[in-house]
Amino acid sequence: MITGELKSQIDKIWNDFWTGGISNPLTVIEQFTYLIFLKQLDDKQILIEKEISHFGSSVKNNIYTEAQASLRWNYFKDKDPEIMFNIFTRPNPELDNITAFDFMKTIGADGGKFSEYMKGATFMIATPKLLDKVVQQIDKLPLDKKDTKGDLYEYMLSKIAEAGTNGQFRTPRHIIRLMVELMQPTKDDTICDPAMGTAGFLVNASQYLHDVHNDWFLEKEFRDHYNSKMFNGIEIDPSMMRIATMNLQLHGIDNPAAIDGSALAESNEITNQYSLILANPPFKGALDYDEVEKSLLQTTKTKKTELLFLSLILRMLKLGGRAAVIVPDGVLFGSSTAHKNIRKELVENQQLQGIISMPSGVFKPYAGVSTAILIFTKTNSGGTENVWFYDMKADGYSLDDKRNLLISEDTMARIFTSSDTEPVEVENILDEVAGKSDIPSILLDWKKLSTQNSALKTQDFEDRTQQSFLVPKAEIAANEYDLSINRYKEVVYEEVYYDAPKDIIEAIKNLDEQRLTAIVELEKMLG
Numbered sequence: 219m220i221t222g223e224l225k226s227q228i229d230k231i232w233n234d235f236w237t238g239g240i241s242n243p244l245t246v247i248e249q250f251t252y253l254i255f256l257k258q259l260d261d262k263q264i265l266i267e268k269e270i271s272h273f274g275s276s277v278k279n280n281i282y283t284e285a286q287a288s289l290r291w292n293y294f295k296d297k298d299p300e301i302m303f304n305i306f307t308r309p310n311p312e313l314d315n316i317t318a319f320d321f322m323k324t325i326g327a328d329g330g331k332f333s334e335y336m337k338g339a340t341f342m343i344a345t346p347k348l349l350d351k352v353v354q355q356i357d358k359l360p361l362d363k364k365d366t367k368g369d370l371y372e373y374m375l376s377k378i379a380e381a382g383t384n385g386q387f388r389t390p391r392h393i394i395r396l397m398v399e400l401m402q403p404t405k406d407d408t409i410c411d412p413a414m415g416t417a418g419f420l421v422n423a424s425q426y427l428h429d430v431h432n433d434w435f436l437e438k439e440f441r442d443h444y445n446s447k448m449f450n451g452i453e454i455d456p457s458m459m460r461i462a463t464m465n466l467q468l469h470g471i472d473n474p475a476a477i478d479g480s481a482l483a484e485s486n487e488i489t490n491q492y493s494l495i496l497a498n499p500p501f502k503g504a505l506d507y508d509e510v511e512k513s514l515l516q517t518t519k520t521k522k523t524e525l526l527f528l529s530l531i532l533r534m535l536k537l538g539g540r541a542a543v544i545v546p547d548g549v550l551f552g553s554s555t556a557h558k559n560i561r562k563e564l565v566e567n568q569q570l571q572g573i574i575s576m577p578s579g580v581f582k583p584y585a586g587v588s589t590a591i592l593i594f595t596k597t598n599s600g601g602t603e604n605v606w607f608y609d610m611k612a613d614g615y616s617l618d619d620k621r622n623l624l625i626s627e628d629t630m631a632r633i634f635t636s637s638d639t640e641p642v643e644v645e646n647i648l649d650e651v652a653g654k655s656d657i658p659s660i661l662l663d664w665k666k667l668s669t670q671n672s673a674l675k676t677q678d679f680e681d682r683t684q685q686s687f688l689v690p691k692a693e694i695a696a697n698e699y700d701l702s703i704n705r706y707k708e709v710v711y712e713e714v715y716y717d718a719p720k721d722i723i724e725a726i727k728n729l730d731e732q733r734l735t736a737i738v739e740l741e742k743m744l745g
Contacts, residue, residue, distance in 0.1 A: 224360070228373055231355050238348035244457050247374050249342050253356050254370075255464045256322050260291035261362070281325065289318045295353050299346035306341055306349065317341075335463040335476055338456050388415065389498040389544065390580060390621075392614060392630065394422045396657055397496055397542040397591060399634055400572075400664055403427060405434055407448065410492040412481040412499065412530060414451030417462035419496040421469050424449065445472040450492065452481040482526050488534050495535060498544040499527035501587065524549055525560050528592075532568065535596040547575075547588040551702040561699035565691060569601035570594045572667075574608045574660060575703040579617025590703075604688040606667055607703050611685065614655035624654040633658050656685065682708040 235246045259281050269276035282290055288310070294302045309315035316324075323336040343349045359370070403409060403423050411419045427434065427444070434440045449471050453459040459478050466474045479486070500523050524545055531541050549557065550573070564570040572593035578586050595601070614630055616622045623630065629650055634657075647658050663686045666678065679688040689706045697705055717725075 224370075225373065227355060227359060228370065231352055232374075232377065234348060234351045234355070238351075239344060240342060243377055245342055246377075247461060248339070248457055250352070250356075250374060251461055251464050252319070252322060252339070252341070253352060254359075254361065255468060256318060257291045257356060258361065258468050259322070259325060263290065264292075286313060286321065289313065289316075289321045291357075294318065295357055299350035302353065303346035303349050306343070335459055335478070339460055389418055390613075390615075391418065391422070392633075392657065393544075393576070393580060393591075394418050394496075395426075395634055396660065397544075398422045398426045399661055400591075400593060401494055401496065401540055401542050402430075403494060405431070405440055406443070407494045408450065408492045408536075409448055409494045409496065410450040410452075410534060411497050412452045412495065412527065412534065413497055414453040414462050414476070415458055415498075417451055417465045417474075419498075420449045420451055420462075420471070420474065421465055423494075423496065424466075424469055424471055447475070450475040450477075452477045452479065452486070454478075454480045481530055482523065486530075490534075490536050492534055493536050493539045495531050495539065495541040495543070497527065497531065497541070499524060501546045501585075522556065525556055528560050528564075532563070532596055537596060537598060539596045541592070541594055541596070543592045544589050545592055547590060547702065549592075549701075550590060551700050551705070558699055561701055564592070564594055565602050565605075565694055565699055566600055567598060568594055569597050570605050570701075571602075572606040572608070572664070573701055573703065574610055576610050577613070577617050579615075579621075580613055582617065582621060583619040590701075602691045604690055605694060605701070606663070606679065606686070606688055607706060608656070608660055608663065609685040609703050609707060610656045610660065612653060612655050613657060614651065625651050630655075634661075659686070682706060683710050 231250065232246060235241075235249065240246055240249060262278075263281045266276045266278050266280060269278070287293055288305060294305045297305070305318050307317060307319075309317055309320070319339075319341045323339055343352070361370075398419070403426060409420060409423050411417070414420070424444075435444070449466065451462060451474065453462055453476065456478065459476060463474065463476050466476075477486070528543065528545070528549070531543060535541060549560070552558075570592070572591075574591040574593075576589050576591065578588040580589065581587065612624075614623065614625050614633070616624060629647070632647060633651070633655065648662075651658060663679075679686060681687060682689075687707070693706070694701065716722075
């Protein structure tokens with residue numbers, strides 16, 4: 219969460235862009251991100267130089283040559299606005315006719331792949347005064363702190379007032395982290411988000427590995443896998459693609475496999491490739507049949523993107539691959555043949571493990587749609603026995619347009635380690651967030667389900683008046699594969715007793731008499 223002084227700093231930079239003539243939120247985010255990226259490149263170069271100074275060498279390659287010193291942040295940030303602006307806009311013959319912005323567009327772990335993602339990137343800051351204002355303020359941001367960049371991205375994206383033209387809107391960071399914690403990425407996973415956006419799922423998976431399995435990074439084989447094969451994404455929007463790839467690079471993922479284009483298009487032939495998919499696909503889209511890759515229509519013939527993405531995810535997963543996917547509630551109970559077919563596929567032919575029903579306020583202010591997280595494993599041979607349902611009522615934030623944090627930031631951070639701590643600590647967290655966040659309870663119940671035997675599962679999760687319970691596959695099949703939680707949750711109604719009408723009338727008469735008596739007494743006092 220960005221609060222206090224840092225929030226004010228970001229707001230001021232945003233306002234400077236706005237008054238400087240850049241009012242499109244995505245354009246602001248792009249230009250903001252480009253400058254942050256340039257600062258981070260120079261920060262990385264400084265670390266490399268310190269290593270060389272202390273140890274005589276560095277395992278990392280220099281980002282800038284000595285001749286390119288004038289393109290570095292620490293050089294141009296102190297120059298007069300006009301000189302700085304020229305460094306960004308006027309190619310230097312002594313530097314192969316490149317500007318600081320050109321340098322950023324061509325940089326990358328392999329010297330060329332990053333530049334593919336940057337095609338079409340344009341420097342939009344029109345005046346030296348605006349550039350100087352923004353550079354000086356970005357220079358003061360604490361970007362060296364681990365979570366600041368992610369929080370900064372999250373806060374900037376929160377300024378987009380409505381969903382994009384393709385039905386895209388940001389997934390709250392704590393919901394992303396919940397899904398990552400549920401899936402627990404492993405050392406050998408190849409992770410993909412087929413609707414990548416700003417790469418929130420991939421970045422959070424990366425942070426999870428650093429937080430929980432930091433020792434793995436001591437192994438060269440894992441580092442190589444992490445940097446080149448582990449993180450994969452597909453994104454149709456060029457602007458989002460640029461922001462996503464810079465986000466990934468700034469979080470230490472040197473060479474993510476990012477594909478520019480529609481994941482649902484004919485050109486996407488990826489099959490049986492990923493072991494873990496984390497996604498929040500677009501909800502509102504509708505495509506013509508001739509725009510969709512034909513194999514997807516075999517699973518469910520539909521024009522609805524939310525159903526097509528589920529079909530796509532099943533195709534892209536390896537056998538045994540897992541997925542956690544956000545879907546609108548309509549996917550769970552829709553009555554069309556396409557809706558029923560995709561649900562039947564998950565229940566009968568794959569292993570559907572869990573459905574977490576989320577409150578409608580989770581995606582405010584962008585949308586008030588009710589959503590759920592589907593958790594499943596690709597088996598192609600069934601395996602669904604019982605499906606776990608959880609009725610999330612609170613996520614730690616207010617469920618209105620303001621989305622204010624209801625618990626402390628420290629407690630929010632502790633939530634995601636609670637399932638691995640001592641039982642007493644777990645109970646303390648549950649008590650502390652009771653009625654404000656169900657996330658600790660969700661994580662603990664999932665852990666129980668992952669470790670307990672069938673008999674214990676049935677015993678602990680059979681009460682359907684609770685938020686967390688299991689439903690047998692046979693019952694779901696009997697209900698035409700309806701997966702809405704209200705179909706199976708039992709509501710306990712408390713009987714309310716009312717006085718008899720004649721007693722109520724008598725009570726009203728008594729009150730009237732008391733009122734008249736009081737008025738008479740008041741008149742006597744005034745007389």
